[in-house]
Amino acid sequence: MGMLEGKNILVTGVLTEGSIAFHVARLCQEQGATVVLSGVGRSLKITQAMGRRLPVEAQVVELDVTNEEHVAALADRVREHVPHLDGVVHSIGFAPQSVMGGNFMSGEWPDVSTAVHISAYSLKALAAATAPLLTEGGSIVGLTFDGRYAWPVYDWMGVAKAAFEAVSRYVARDLGVKGIRCNVVSAGPIKTTAAKHIPGFDQMESIWSDRAPLGWDSSDPEPAAKAVTALLSDWFPATTGEMVHVDGGVHAMGQ
Template sequence: MGLLDGKKLLVTGVLMDSSIAFHVARLAQQEGAEVVLTSFGRQLRLTQAIAKRLPVTPPVVELDVTSSDDLDQLAGRVREHTDHLDGVVHSIGFAPQSVLGGNFLSGQWEDVATALQISAYSLKALAVASRPLMGRGSSVVGLTFDARYAWPVYDWMGVAKAAFESTARYLARDLGPEGIRVNLVAAGPVHTTAAKSIPGFEKMDDGWPERAPLGWDASDAEPTARAVAALLSDWFPATTGEIVHVDGGFHAMGF
């Protein structure tokens, strides 16, 4: 039996086979889970094409986390493929270029608001939209980049991640009585398409392998995907509101 045998999972954020979410979906299927993906707009066909590279081609349902209509219809759309969910993976993030890459002081509220809605508020929106399908023992897992620090070029996305991490704690508080766990994985820098869209991203992983006690391979999303799979499993039944660091130990070292 696999770690996720019989689990029904909803995975967001699969755009390319380099995406962390893609590796989560792949590993989940290999560990016995049934997976449903989400995508929207022009990205929908891309996700459908990439989905064919998974061990089993999963269905893809439409979800724009900024659309109240999509959020309201999410449970119904997922029910066309499964009657419940045991886990939800949040791998969604976006900030306009105008608030990244050294533009912190010049960032305008309209663009900052976009970053906060898509990268932080969407965790609450996704959890609430999925809530009718989840029962006791279900798990929500999101992906973050350690928001305790001011990273080079990350700017307002770093602020959004701080809000994201706080949102996870409040969700853990309010969904805990229903038996739903909410945890995050703080990954080290991984060379995904999303990461490459951040101007000067290479500054964020400069020196990471040397400073991390275990070393770090920014081209390998497998360690992060394994942590997500573990948190989706039944092996953390009493853990919620937690942030698990998968960064080679970088976060624990002094500078």
């Protein structure tokens, strides 16, 4: 019996087989869960195609986290496929290139607000929309890139991730009374679709394995996916508001 046997999990952000979210969805199924995916706009068909590549074809609901009607309708859309949820994975992030790649001081509010809305506020929106579906003991897990530091080239996306991590703690506080946990996994640099859109990403990725005590393979999303899957399970019943690092140990090292 798998650690997620009989559970229903909503996974957002599946766009390629190389994404952390895709591997989370796969591992969840392998551990016994029923998985529902969400997709958005022009990439919806891509998510549907990825759903067919999973061990068991996953149903897809449309969700644009910046669209209030989509958010309000999410629970009903999910209920078309599963009666309730036991877990939700937030793997949503975007910032215009105008506010990354060394453009911190020149970043303007309209683009910054887009980054914060999609990459941080969306966790609150997703948590509020799915809370009525989540059973006691349910788990919300998000993906981040340690927002405690000012990383090269990450700029306003780093600020958005710091906000995202703060949002996760407040969600943990406010949903804890319902028995719902909220944690984030801070992965080291992975060559995902999102990473490819970060100008100068290779500056961070190229030195990571040298600094990681355990080494680091930026082409392997499975270690981070395993951590997310474990946090979705019942094996962390008293852990909430936490950031779990899956980065080869870089977070613990000095410069």
